[in-house]
Amino acid sequence: xxxxxxxxxxxxxxxxxxxxxxxxxxxxxxxxxxxxxxxxxxxxxxxxxxxxxxxxxxxxxxxxxxxxxxxxxxxxxxxxxxxxxxxxxxxxxxxxxxxxxxxxxxxxxxxxxxxxxxxxxxxxxxxxxxxxxxxxxxxxxxxxxxxxxxxxxxxxxxxxxxxxxxxxxxxxxxxxxxxxxxxxxxxxxxxxxxxxxxxxxxxxxxxxxxxxxxxxxxxxxxxxxxxxxxxxxxxxxxxxxxxxxxxxxxxxxxxxxxxxxxxxxxxxxxxxxxxxxxxxxxxxxxxxxxxxxxxxxxxxxxxxxxxxxxxxxxxxxxxxxxxxxxxxxxxxxxx
Numbered sequence: 001x002x003x004x005x006x007x008x009x010x011x012x013x014x015x016x017x018x019x020x021x022x023x024x025x026x027x028x029x030x031x032x033x034x035x036x037x038x039x040x041x042x043x044x045x046x047x048x049x050x051x052x053x054x055x056x057x058x059x060x061x062x063x064x065x066x067x068x069x070x071x072x073x074x075x076x077x078x079x080x081x082x083x084x085x086x087x088x089x090x091x092x093x094x095x096x097x098x099x100x101x102x103x104x105x106x107x108x109x110x111x112x113x114x115x116x117x118x119x120x121x122x123x124x125x126x127x128x129x130x131x132x133x134x135x136x137x138x139x140x141x142x143x144x145x146x147x148x149x150x151x152x153x154x155x156x157x158x159x160x161x162x163x164x165x166x167x168x169x170x171x172x173x174x175x176x177x178x179x180x181x182x183x184x185x186x187x188x189x190x191x192x193x194x195x196x197x198x199x200x201x202x203x204x205x206x207x208x209x210x211x212x213x214x215x216x217x218x219x220x221x222x223x224x225x226x227x228x229x230x231x232x233x234x235x236x237x238x239x240x241x242x243x244x245x246x247x248x249x250x251x252x253x254x255x256x257x258x259x260x261x262x263x264x265x266x267x268x269x270x271x272x273x274x275x276x277x278x279x280x281x282x283x284x285x286x287x288x289x290x291x292x293x294x295x296x297x298x299x300x301x302x303x304x305x306x307x308x309x310x311x312x313x314x315x316x317x318x319x320x321x322x323x324x325x326x327x328x329x330x331x332x333x334x335x
Contacts (some may be wrong), residue, residue: 067134069096069114076108076124098132104152109248117159118145119254123244126152131172135161144168153188155245156180157254158201176222176229179204181213186242194222195241196229205229 071080071094080090082100090102096112104110104126112120116135122128131146143161149171162169163182171178171187175194178187183201187194196203197219204213207225214220214229219237222229 067097067115069112069118069130069133070094071096071110072113073111074109077105078108078110078122079103079105096130096133098130098134100130101127102129103127109244111248111250114145114159116143116161118162119155119157119159119250120147121155121245121248121250123153123248126154128152128154140164141168146170146172148172149187149189150174151189153186153190153242153245155184155186155199155248155250157184157250158182175225175227176205176207179206179211186245188241188245190241192224195232195237196220196222197237197242 071078071090071092074090074092078090079087080094080096080100080102081087082097087101087103090110096102096114102110102112102122104122104124106124108124110122112122114120114133114135116137120128127150129148129150131148133145135143137160140160143165145161145168147170150173156171158166158169158180162180166180166182169180173187173189173194174192175189176196178185178196181202181204183203184199185201185203186197186199189195196205196214198214198216200216202213202215203220204211205220205222207222207227207229209226209228212220212229214231218231219234220229221232
C-alpha cells in the first residue's frame, strides 16, 4: 500500500543530491528540487506524487523570500558576527544575513555566495559588512543589496539582482558609494584612498561631488569624499593594490553561479511542460463532473532568467496532482 510516504525510502542518490543542493543555497535547492520531485513522481503512484507535490509547497517561503548568503570558502583567521553577537571564527557554510560583519586577518580570505548568485571575495585584512540583503526571485524590483567595506580589498561579481535591478545595489566605502550595471569589479580601500578596477560592465561612483560612470577596463581613484573620482593608468596603480583579491580562486563560485542559472532554465522548461500535462490530466479526469463543477483552466508564467515562478507552478501542479489523486481514490473506493 502507498497510503503512507516515508522519505527514508527515497533512493540514496536523492538523499545525496538534496544534501548537495542544500549546501549550494536554498534558491539553487528550490530550483532543482522540483525537477527531482518530478523525476520521482514518474516512478511512483499518483497518491505519493500528490503528497510529494503538496509537501514541496512548504518550501515556497524559502524559494521566494531568500534573505541570506553563505561562506563558500574560507582560510586563515576570519571572524564573523551578526548584530550584537560576539565575533567567532568563520567556517565554510556559515550563513551570512543582514547586519553581518566579517573580518579577515593576515594571510586569510573568504568567498561569500548569496542566493541571487552575487559573489564577494575578501582578501586579507579586510573589514566588510552586509547592511541589508533581500532577494525575491519573482519580485526582482523589490530585491536589494547594501554592503559596506571599511578597509581592505574585494572582488564582486554580480548575481541576478545586479543584472536585472542594478539600481538597488550599493557598496559604501569611506570615500565613495559604488553602484553597478551588471558588473565584475575589484575594489581596494587603503591609506585613505579608494581604487576601483572594472573587469566587466560598469560602475557608478558617487560622493559629495557627484556621480561618474566608469566602464571596463578602466580603473578609478577616489582620494577623498570631496574629490572627483578620476581615471588612472595601469602604470599608476600602486603595486599590490588588487593582488590579494585577484589571487583568490573564484573558479568554484563562478561555476556554481553558472550551474544555478542552467538549473533554473532547465527546471522552468520542465515544469512548464509538467504543469500543462497535469492540468490536462486533471481536466480529463474531472470531465464527468463538468456539469456541476465546471472546467478548470490554469495560466502559468515562467521567468527562467530571474527565477522560477514557484508559486504559480507549484500550486498549478499541486492542485492538478491532488485532484487526480482524489479522483483516483474515489474511483477505486466507490462502485
